[in-house]
Amino acid sequence: xxxxxxxxxxxxxxxxxxxxxxxxxxxxxxxxxxxxxxxxxxxxxxxxxxxxxxxxxxxxxxxxxxxxxxxxxxxxxxxxxxxxxxxxxxxxxxxxxxxxxxxxxxxxxxxxxxxxxxxxxxxxxxxxxxxxxxxxxxxxxxxxxxxxxxxxxxxxxxxxxxxxxxxxxxxxxxxxxxxxxxxxxxxxxxxxxxxxxxxxxxxxxxxxxxxxxxxxxxxxxxxxxxxxxxxxxxxxxxxxxxxxxxxxxxxxxxxxxxxxxxxxxxxxxxxxxxxxxxxxxxxxxxxxxxxxxxxxxxxxxxxxxxxxxxxxxxxxxxxxxxxxxxxxxxxxxxxxxxxxxxxxxxxxxxxxxxxxxxxxxxxxxxxxxxxxxxxxxxxxxxxxxxxxxxxxxxxxxxxxxxxxxxxxxxxxxxxxxxxxxxxxxxxxxxxxxxxxxxxxxxxxxxxxxxxxxxxxxxxxxxxxxxxxxxxxxxxxxx
Amino acid sequence: xxxxxxxxxxxxxxxxxxxxxxxxxxxxxxxxxxxxxxxxxxxxxxxxxxxxxxxxxxxxxxxxxxxxxxxxxxxxxxxxxxxxxxxxxxxxxxxxxxxxxxxxxxxxxxxxxxxxxxxxxxxxxxxxxxxxxxxxxxxxxxxxxxxxx
Numbered sequence: 260x261x262x263x264x265x266x267x268x269x270x271x272x273x274x275x276x277x278x279x280x281x282x283x284x285x286x287x288x289x290x291x292x293x294x295x296x297x298x299x300x301x302x303x304x305x306x307x308x309x310x311x312x313x314x315x316x317x318x319x320x321x322x323x324x325x326x327x328x329x330x331x332x333x334x335x336x337x338x339x340x341x342x343x344x345x346x347x348x349x350x351x352x353x354x355x356x357x358x359x360x361x362x363x364x365x366x367x368x369x370x371x372x373x374x375x376x377x378x379x380x381x382x383x384x385x386x387x388x389x390x391x392x393x394x395x396x397x398x399x400x401x402x403x404x405x406x407x408x409x410x411x412x413x414x415x416x417x418x419x420x421x422x423x424x425x426x427x428x429x430x431x432x433x434x435x436x437x438x439x440x441x442x443x444x445x446x447x448x449x450x451x452x453x454x455x456x457x458x459x460x461x462x463x464x465x466x467x468x469x470x471x472x473x474x475x476x477x478x479x480x481x482x483x484x485x486x487x488x489x490x491x492x493x494x495x496x497x498x499x500x501x502x503x504x505x506x507x508x509x510x511x512x513x514x515x516x517x518x519x520x521x522x523x524x525x526x527x528x529x530x531x532x533x534x535x536x537x538x539x540x541x542x543x544x545x546x547x548x549x550x551x552x553x554x555x556x557x558x559x560x561x562x563x564x565x566x567x568x569x570x571x572x573x574x575x576x577x578x579x580x581x582x583x584x585x586x587x588x589x590x591x592x593x594x595x596x597x598x599x600x601x602x603x604x605x606x607x608x609x610x611x612x613x614x615x616x617x618x619x620x621x622x623x624x625x626x627x628x629x630x631x632x633x634x635x636x637x638x639x640x641x642x643x644x645x646x647x648x649x650x651x652x653x654x655x656x657x658x659x660x661x662x663x664x665x666x667x668x669x670x671x672x673x674x675x676x677x678x679x680x681x682x683x684x685x686x687x688x689x690x691x692x693x694x695x696x697x698x699x700x701x702x703x704x705x706x707x708x709x710x711x712x713x714x715x716x717x718x719x720x721x722x723x724x725x726x727x728x729x730x731x732x733x734x735x736x737x
Numbered sequence: 738x739x740x741x742x743x744x745x746x747x748x749x750x751x752x753x754x755x756x757x758x759x760x761x762x763x764x765x766x767x768x769x770x771x772x773x774x775x776x777x778x779x780x781x782x783x784x785x786x787x788x789x790x791x792x793x794x795x796x797x798x799x800x801x802x803x804x805x806x807x808x809x810x811x812x813x814x815x816x817x818x819x820x821x822x823x824x825x826x827x828x829x830x831x832x833x834x835x836x837x838x839x840x841x842x843x844x845x846x847x848x849x850x851x852x853x854x855x856x857x858x859x860x861x862x863x864x865x866x867x868x869x870x871x872x873x874x875x876x877x878x879x880x881x882x883x884x885x886x
Binding site for chain 2 (some may be wrong): 519520523524527528
């Protein structure tokens with residue numbers, strides 16, 4: 260993007276530069292042409308004034324001749340001597356001035372010839388006069404001198420007209436040249452301006468684009484900072500609630516045990532010692548107290564187990580799930596026998612990174628649930644594994660009563676139960692404990708079900724978990 | 738069953754736990770004397786027969802809680818094991834704590850056994866019976882519990 264902008268800018272600037280040079284060249288050329296035209300104008304003027312000078316010399320000579328003839332004074336002849344010199348000098352100048360113009364050269368030679376004829380004639384008259392003034396007057400009366408003079412005048416007039424025409428032509432050429440040059444300069448300047456404006460706009464657009472991108476980046480950075488902040492807050496919150504849970508675990512394992520033991524102990528003593536001696540109602544109350552305390556103990560122990568998933572977890576190591584399932588089934592052997600449950604286990608369960616006793620607890624809970632919620636049927640439980648890279652998916656599937664899929668998430672929330680205690684005993688801790696264990700193993704647990712035909716619990720555990728940190732939460736805190 | 742006068746000292750600050758222990762021992766019908774002291778400081782005075790305990794008899798077995806006022810269980814245990822007269826008396830830690838650290842520290846201080854109190858009273862009775870059976874029937878304890886008389 261920026262490279263193409265740079266290229267375009269370079270091209271536009273190059274074009275503008277060329278146009279500028281063209282403008283300069285055109286201007287220079289125009290000035291040269293104008294100077295040349297100027298030269299031609301003065302050239303024409305010089306030619307015309309040259310001819311006029313010739314004419315003046317002729318008139319001077321004639322005047323000298325007349326003065327001499329009228330007075331007989333030879334002093335009047337003085338200009339004649341100079342005239343001959345100046346005629347040849349002026350004629351030479353004219354020769355070079357008109358060298359470029361054949362017509363003019365021819366005419367100039369004719370004029371020169373006539374001027375020389377005139378001067379010869381004057382010379383002849385003067386020379387004749389010194390011998391015989393009458394003879395001289397007779398020559399003058401031939402009007403040859405006047406005809407020669409008229410001829411010269413006519414030729415000069417022709418030349419003048421010719422020069423003026425030339426001048427006019429040249430002036431017209433200069434005028435049209437001026438128009439052309441003006442037009443060219445305007446066009447070039449406009450083009451130059453256009454390419455400069457293009458360059459400016461290009462760069463402006465580019466910097467606009469740049470600015471937009473900078474803004475977008477800034478916004479992104481802000482967003483990321485905010486996200487990071489909220490993540491930090493969340494992790495602090497999680498760490499706090501985890502600490503609360505650990506604190507609870509401590510309280511539950513120490514301070515709650517003693518009163519619980521007292522109630523349980525004395526109620527048991529009461530029941531043992533006085534059962535049958537009090538009223539039937541008193542016996543009933545004692546039974547209620549005993550079962551209430553039992554339930555409380557189960558709850559506290561469940562919570563303790565839940566809290567201790569993090570705080571009492573063992574180091575992660577390679578665990579063969581086949582062995583884990585075997586141990587879990589051993590734990591449940593009584594229940595399996597009682598219910599004649601059919602348990603089918605995939606023979607090639609994987610080895611994962613984990614905590615053996617927690618994984619055992621996980622499968623004990625899941626298989627126990629599968630059998631517990633069997634309904635009227637003989638329970639069938641199938642445990643299988645499937646590789647869905649990067650995870651192992653381990654499924655525990657049953658043919659039990661199932662659950663409504665709208666409770667898909669609720670079943671994993673601690674103390675959330677879908678059945679009353681009259682229907683199914685339970686604390687509402689089991690599946691929450693399962694999820695906590697799976698999460699400590701950096702996995703996920705989900706369930707799908709069809710009411711009446713069974714449930715399927717799916718556990719995803721990472722395949723390659725060489726370096727699981729068992730102290731995730733503590734690390735975040737630190 | 739051993740018929741001699743068996744002395745057991747229980748150091749326990751919870752009255753209900755103490756009372757339950759008394760009941761449990763009653764039901765086991767073995768013990769003759771169960772002395773209960775509710776703090777670590779008094780327990781040491783009793784064992785060293787100081788002050789009001791000057792005519793106390795040294796016990797054959799000590800049941801020691803860890804979470805005690807004045808002097809905690811580990812301190813009491815350490816002092817017992819540093820006392821040439823008392824160190825041979827078996828000390829059983831009987832506590833609510835399941836903490837691994839408490840278990841390790843107790844054995845480091847030469848406790849004879851570490852038992853976590855069960856919530857279930859019937860289990861507690863079983864434990865009491867097991868203790869008595871082991872220490873006073875199966876095992877041989879130091880003669881006269883280290884008593885001079």
